[in-house]
Structures are given as C-alpha cells and as structure tokens.
Amino acid sequence: MKIGVRKLKSKFMKMTGSQAVMESLLRENVKVIFGYPGGAIMPVYDALYDYMDRIKHVLVRHEQGAAHAAEGYGRITGEPGVCLATSGPGATNLVTGIADAMMDCVPMVCITGQVASHLVGSDAFQEADVIGITAPITKWNYQITDANEIPEVFAKAFHIARTGRPGPVLIDITKDAQFATFDFSYPKEVKIESYQPTTHPHPKQIELAAEFLNKSKRPYILAGHGVIIAKAEKDLIKLAEKGGIPVAQTLHGISIFPSAHPLYVGFLGMHGNYGSNFLSNKADVVLAVGMRFDDRVTGRLKDYLPEAKIIHIDIDPAELNKNVKAEIPIVADAKLAIQALEKAMKKNSHKEWVHEFRKCYKIEEKKVIENECSPKKGKIKMGEAIVKINELTRGEAIIVADVGQHQMMAARYTKYTKPNSFITSGGMGTMGFALPAAMGAKFAAPNREVICITGDGGVQMNIQELATLAQESLPVKIVILNNNYLGMVRQWQELFFKKRYSMTKMTNPDFVAVAKGFYLDAEKVEKRAELTSALKRMLKSKKPYLLDIKVEKEQNVFPMIATGASVEEVRLE
C-alpha cells in the first residue's frame, strides 16, 4: 500500500509553478544557471533557495552578462545554457545575447518573469512585450500564464533549443503562474509534429557528391560551426584524409582541425589566411559543411567560386541556396552526412593542390606573419601576444575572443590542438561578449584553461562581470590587448575614410586599478621583455587574473578582403 502511494507521488507531485520550474530544470539535467533577480521572477528565486544544492546559480551583474555566459556554457557543453531574468528591463537586457545566440546557433533557454496575467498588456510596472520583442531573435518563444503548462513548455523549449539547428528559446512566465499550485509530471519525450529536423542525408545526393569529389582535381572543404555542433570533427578529418582534400575553417569552425594537420590550410573570411581565401576560386569542387556562406566568407558574391561545383551540407534547409547556389544541396546532420560521404568516396590524394596553399602560406608568412608575431623592436604587437599565450598553454586552452582586431588576431595566430576551443561572437559581432562568455565556458569546463582575449573597448562593455568572477573566485584569465583605440574601426578609417579617426580614440581607465577595485589580481605589461613572465604568472594563478597588455597603437590586421571585394582581391598590406 505504501509503495503504491510513493509511486503515485513520483508520477504526480503537487507543487507551485516556481518549484515546477526548478524540477523541470533538473529533469533537463541543468547544472548551472546565470541570472539576476527582480520583482516578477521572485517566486522562482524563492524556489531556487531550496534547490541551491542541485542547481548552481551564478549571480551576474547585468542580464546581458547572463545571456553571454549562457552562450559560453552552451557552446562548450552543446547543451542549452540557461539564464534567468525578471520582467521588463531584466528581459530586454537579455536581448543582445539572445540575438547573438540566434546568429551563432547557440543552444540557450532564457526564462523571464512577467507581470501577473491580469496585468499583461496594461503597461504595468516593469512590463515589456518580451514575446513580441524576442520573436525575431528566438528559435521559439512562449508565454506561460497557467502553471499547468510549465512541464510541457519546458520540455519543448529544451528540445527545440538543442536539436536541429540549435538556437535560443525564451519562456516568459507570469507571476501568478509562478505562484499557482498544480500536479507536476514531466513529459518523457517530446514530439512536435511540425518540427522534425531532417538528420539523415539523402543517399542519392551522397552518391552524387561522392562522384563529384572522386572526379575532382582541386577539391576543397569549407568546414563551419555545424561540424562542431554535430561533434563530427573526427569524421571530417577521416573524410579529408581519405580524399586528400585541403580543409579551411570558418571563424566558428576554428579548432575542428588541429592547426598542425597537413591538410589544414587556414581560416576563411575578411581577415582569414591568404591561401584559404585566394585559392577558393581555383577549386573545382567545394564541399561546404555546417557553414552558411556568410558575406564575410564569400566576399563579392558574383565572383565567388566561379569554377566550383558546390556540395552544401546543412541541417537548416533555409541555408541551402540562400547565398550561394549549390549543385548538390544536402539537408542533414553534419556527422551523418560526413560519415556517409566518407564511405561512398574513393581514396585519393591531391598533393600539388595542397602544396599551392603552402606556397601561399609562405607568402603570407613573409609579408604578414613574421612582422606580426616575431617583431624584434617597437611596441608589443597583438599577434606576438597571442603566439606567446598559445605557446605557454600548448594550444590546449579555450580561447574566448571579443570583437575587433584582437579577435582576428586570436583567430589567426592560435594553434589549436583540441576541438571546440575557440569561442567568439561571429554573426552578430557583439562587443562585450568575451568576458561573460568566458565565465560560462569556465563553468562548463572547469578543468580547462579559459582565456578571455579582449580589447580596451570590448572589455568596458561588460566590465561589471569582473564582480561576478570575484564573487565566484572563478579562475578566468583576461588579457586586454590595449591600443587605446577602437582598433578595427580605426583600421577602416585609416584605409577607407582618409584617416579621419572619428570617435575611435579612447582615454581608458587604469584597468589594473579597476580590476583591483573588484578585488582581482591584475598587472600591466608594457615592454616585450616583461610579456612572457607576466603571462606565466597569470597562467600559474589559481584565481581570476587580468593582464593589461599595451600594444602598438595603430596596427592593422592583414590579410584583408575589403567589403565588396572578391576573395581574389585579398590584400596583404
């Protein structure tokens, strides 16, 4: 009899909406959430008080920080990062992070409080139309006004966020639904009739693609974030090795291939490698996997890949033929498609073709890399600092880059040995992303070194999160490549706006003093001779640590494909 009752209890549990939120998070295996309390989410925070032993809540200092931290967490784990905010300003402060996650396909679940349902729509205190505001930047969103909906909506939200093309979802819960009591039972599985992403590639398309690759003289693989999301890095290496095909990576594809792999030829895009961009147009077959031919990658579209037959694999059908017409579009999960294609294709080798990339690299090395990474005199250069960090961490650290020149330097000059080791804001280019995202990444991978590479502009956009690092004693290492400019904008002003440096010069605070004010360890580096030892001290520290590195003020990132130029018009100086 007793057993019967217990059984019944485990199936249906009487609880409040707020408790149900906690129980739902547990069912979804959520371990860490990032948030900030406020009026309309207080019942949930009250419930959280009883769950603190099972769910770690990180108190950020601004909701934007919560969103980016959830992104960092989501990028590293592949599971939805969760953030929690109150109604009105709490929710609207999440918006930039949500848009960022949408662009970069980051799984994320945002939970926002909402005013009581009888007040919704009445311009109540701290009311914002969060569903309306976030509809264009979420994969899905939903407002819960009845506690009974909580289990189903949560199960659906997590399912949508993590499957198919991952993305952010938002659940808005009215305060009365948080208070209401109901019988809780969590759905075992989620089936949404209207949402069933295609994961298996069409066999006929795979056969055709294999034929294209077999016949190709100059095949070329463009690998993007989708490969990492599908955890298909090893499969792609196997495929490339079988076909002897050179591989380039998009910004979010960085670290799929170990940088030292003989078939890895560089990173694509405006400031990518010379050969990987320039030689795109010489390829006769292009296999694009989990990437979306962003304008930063293609350059002038009408002159992109003129000679190539294109095989495009993506899980989102809307990406196929969106920017570039593909002869063979394949809607599928990258892992399944790569495995099938690898089986279907013949062993091959294209030594001369791969060698062409090496020749280009030699040119780039001489014209750009040597100056950037091993200068003997003058101020410290950004590339040089990146190379030092890379050497000292043996390419094993997770690099979280902000947006700007330092981001491109981190993308260009870090040599990776492990997949999924580079996080940045690519699609949106959100300044202020790196510090909170690094925080999220560190919670996701506490045993890996996480280094936030940021600029003097970017770090000031979410600098309040230093307080979160201090509160959590979270050993994130922050490197500011400080040139007293909004460097990337200044570079454009130099090259395209006749050196009219409009509003790009910055009078900065003393970042060391700022960090110390937050009770963090910090030091300043101004001379080349101090660089290595300062980096060593930073890496040795078991606490958060900030390094303010003064770099050359007016340095440019090259190579560069100017907006509207073709990939063949890549500039080396």
Added chain:
Amino acid sequence: MKQNYTITAIAENRPGVLYRIADLFLRRKVNIESLTVSEIEHAGQSRFTILVRAEPNLVEKIVKQLYRIIEITKVIDSLDESLIIKEIALIKITARNLERRREIEHLVHLANGKISAVNQSYLVIEKTGTETEIDSLHELLKPFGIREFVRSGRIVVFK
C-alpha cells in the same frame, strides 16, 4: 521579374505564429498584398493564405525561412495558374430612388453578384469571384457613388 505568388502555410493554431510570419516578410521587405487566416480540416491547424508580388528566388528563400517557424508544418508557393482563387467583396452604395436601384440590381445580376442587404437608403452588394471579376464590378458601380468597399483577400484551393 516580379509575379503574383500565393504562399499557403499550414501551422499549429497558436498565438504568435502570425507575428513571426509577418516579421519574415518585413525583414525581406516584401509587402503582403492580402492575407487570410482560418482553421482548416484538421482541428488545431490554421491555414494562412498570403498573396505577394515578388521575384521567384526571393519567394523560394522566404518559403524556406517560413519552415524555420516551429509551428509551421507545410508551406507551398503557387502561381495563379495552378490555383482556384476566390475572394469576396462587399460594396455599399447609396440608392434612394427606384430607378437607380433597378440599374444597380441589373448590373449586379449581370456580374453574378447578389444584393445581400437593403434598406431605404442603401444597398449592400456581395460579390464572390476572382480579383479581376471583383475589380470590374467595382469599376461598373463607381459612377453610383460607393460608400464602402471591402474585400476579404483571396482564398485558394489547388487545382
């Protein structure tokens, strides 16, 4: 070349779906010429019939992006030739004297419309048909002084 496209979307009948659909057209800067929404043969499912004038490749992209909306199950874009198209229009005309009424009634009869409401001061004409048929009746009735003219937007079935 811009053409008339009728985009038919089947979706779960939930609040917010229309918002997401409309937003997509807004982002692509495509004006919606007409839009009708109603529940269909399957309970809980709505059918959106959206008429746009746009380039074919843009329509193809919009259709694919519509599929990103979680609630949408099916999207079909069609040219007019492959559809049976109907629309309903209500036209209200002042008609106090008998002579005018007779004239109007005659025209309406010829145009296969009907008088759906009448009182001492006005007539309401109801016309179901294609957009062109409605346009031509509208033209014919203009000289009588139209007080209100409203049309439903097209609904379609596939041939």
